[in-house]
Amino acid sequence: MSNESRERAILVGCQLQNVDDERFHYSMEELASLTKTANGEVVLVTSQKRTKYHSALYIGTGKVEELEAAIEELEPEVVIFNNELTPSQIRNLSARLGTRVIDRTQLILDIFAQRAKTKEGKLQVELAQLQYLMPRLVGQGTELSRLGGGIGTRGPGETKLESDRRHIRKRIDDIKQQLKVVVEHRKRYRERRKKNEMFHISLVGYTNAGKSTLFNRLTKSDVYEQDLLFATLDPTTRKFVLSNGMTTLLTDTVGFIQDLPTSLIAAFRSTLEEATEADFILHVVDASHENYKSHEITVSKLLNDLEVKNIPILTVYNKIDQVHEGFVPSPEEGFIEMSALSENDLEKLRHRIESDCKQYMEHYEAFVPATEGKLIHDMKKLTLIDDIRFDEENEIYQLTGYVFKEHSIYDTVKRYRNYKEQ
Structure with a gap:
């Protein structure tokens, strides 16, 4: 994909004293990879060391002024912060910087929104997005509308996100109900799989x-x-x-x-x-x-x-x-x-x-008559076979291998252990 169609992004990190340089450096690299995955082009990476996050702005006021100058020069479409921002931090930064501000969580949610293909995946992403946005709606106006387009604003269906809390609560309840049905279906599918053993x-x-x-x-x-x-x-x-x-x-x-x-x-x-x-x-x-x-x-x-x-x-x-x-x-x-x-x-x-x-299975040796074709087929498919030999004189297959004790075929295998002696 050409850079022309990518969104220009500035990445901002804040390293606290308890985070070592290597971990912080890697975390910023990962943020750049996430931005690339979301179809963004990183035009600047900037960071600051602090004893604690600034309660109103995440980074210090001096760093915000630096960012303002960089935004004027580079004209990015989005500024992405490396940690989850509080609702007030997003509001304050958006007002100061005059451009779209998102955090790491929103970026990951955006990538998930692009990647979800199944109905369950889309519902799960939308639920996570709504739960993230809910406390951030006050005073945001249309900033969080999905009509805006771009990194951090995408979602399944690309429909406008109403800022009315009741509407969002209702949508969250609807999705949870739909997911309950899908989760039950997945559970039944897993049970069926277990039944097939x-x-x-x-x-x-x-x-x-x-x-x-x-x-x-x-x-x-x-x-x-x-x-x-x-x-x-x-x-x-x-x-x-x-x-x-x-x-x-x-x-x-x-x-x-x-x-x-x-x-x-x-x-x-x-x-x-x-x-x-x-x-x-x-x-x-x-x-x-x-x-x-x-x-x-x-x-x-x-x-x-x-x-x-x-x-x-x-x-x-x-x-x-x-x-x-x-x-x-x-x-x-x-x-x-x-x-x-x-x-x-x-x-x-x-x-x-x-x-x-094999460490979790039991070793067996079984003697199965050649007439039991289906059983031999099942044993090949459902047990770990080490060796198969055919005794032409008695028309019996000698199988050695390993079987799970919990498996229903276990009792059958046990029954044929002494078949030769009968």
């Missing part, structure tokens, strides 16, 4: 870690993938066959991000819950990113907040072919280093998933 694997990770690329390569799918933050918003589930033939389900989920707005976590809870319902989690980390370590911590914290417990997690250090020079894998976690673009590495990952799964 297919092993379920979830891909989680920081935004832009390469989850969708990995998902596409493993499932031969065509989920949207691009080097942009939040390229995937709506979760997608496809069949994924392991090396030995066992069929599993693989789900690609929305990327996590540092300081993900609370309203978004709440709105996307049912989507994020895809991870909590999984039997196995692949935590994808971009090994080429200088801040990969803090990405890992952010995702682990969010999984913890979602109360993901007792689910095996394998950390997948992706993009190892472009690995960051300071990269050191976390020693306490089970991990694999790979590139989603390498077929050999994908095969290595399939084998690793199998070997990790």
Whole structure:
């Protein structure tokens, strides 16, 4: 996309004493990436160190004067602040700067508004936007109208946002009702999936870690993938066959991000819950990113907040072919280093998933008569088979492998353990 069609943006950060330089620098870089994803062109990045945020202006009055001069010279369409601003800060800054002012939360909401494709995704984004805007409506007039266009003003449907509180409350209630139906549908779908008893694997990770690329390569799918933050918003589930033939389900989920707005976590809870319902989690980390370590911590914290417990997690250090020079894998976690673009590495990952799964399964040896074709097919599909041999004399298949105790096929497998002796 040409720069002419991009919105010119000034980025503003405020570094408090308790935030180290590296974390702050990375946070501003991420704000620039978010701006690019929202189709903005960064024309200036400016920041200030303070002991605490200015209650009325977020940054000091001297810095605001600097900004006023920069705005006069550079004529940006929008000024984006790196932290969530209070309603009064947005009002005061808008009045002083005479241009559109948004914060990090609004920017992320805007990207989600562009990315949402499903009805559920659009409703969730609109709910998060309305909940964010609600306390910021007083005295804003038409500034928050979606008719204005541009970064921070987009939303599903592109309809005018009425500033009447009752109207917004009613809309929030309507969306919550619609989402309740969609969430119930998702719950039923998950229950049906569990009933089908297919092993379920979830891909989680920081935004832009390469989850969708990995998902596409493993499932031969065509989920949207691009080097942009939040390229995937709506979760997608496809069949994924392991090396030995066992069929599993693989789900690609929305990327996590540092300081993900609370309203978004709440709105996307049912989507994020895809991870909590999984039997196995692949935590994808971009090994080429200088801040990969803090990405890992952010995702682990969010999984913890979602109360993901007792689910095996394998950390997948992706993009190892472009690995960051300071990269050191976390020693306490089970991990694999790979590139989603390498077929050999994908095969290595399939084998690793199998070997990790075996720790939670029971080993079996079963003797199945050749007449039981459907059972042999089911065992190939629903258990991890190590070896199959055919005894021609007795017309019996000898299968050795691993089976989940919770699986309904477990009792059948047990029944055929001693078949040869009958």
